[in-house]
Amino acid sequence: MTPDELEASVWRLLPVTGPATDPAIVLRIVALAEAYADAATDEARAVRERRASIFAAYPPLMPCGTRAAYVRHLRHGEDPCRPCRDAMAEHRRLHRAARAARAMGLAS
Ligand SMILES: [Zn+2]
DSSP states (O other): OOHHHHHHHHHHHSOTTSSOOOHHHHHHHHHHHHHHHHHHHHHHHHHHHHHHHHHHHSOOOOOSSSHHHHHHHHHTTOOOOHHHHHHHHHHHHHHHHHHHHHHTTSOO
16 A cells, blocks of 8 residues: 555545544544554565565674775774774775885886
């Protein structure tokens, strides 16, 4: 059930003259809202399960002490741990050395 369908169903139940005062109609509207909420919950569960299966298909995460883990810390808004900072420093050092070597024409 889409939000539009819920709204249309509720409008069909409401009296033309004003708000629903008949308890039977109020109960039917409540039942509609509950069915809508249940459907939304089912959809959310399906999305979670789909994501979980996609995530399970990924290779395991790189451990701390790697550049990938350093970047992951930052993406999660964390301060990288010591091993990750060391790994990133080493990565940058190697990168700088390789660039300097290229600039001097010593390597391609
Ligand atoms: Zn780390």
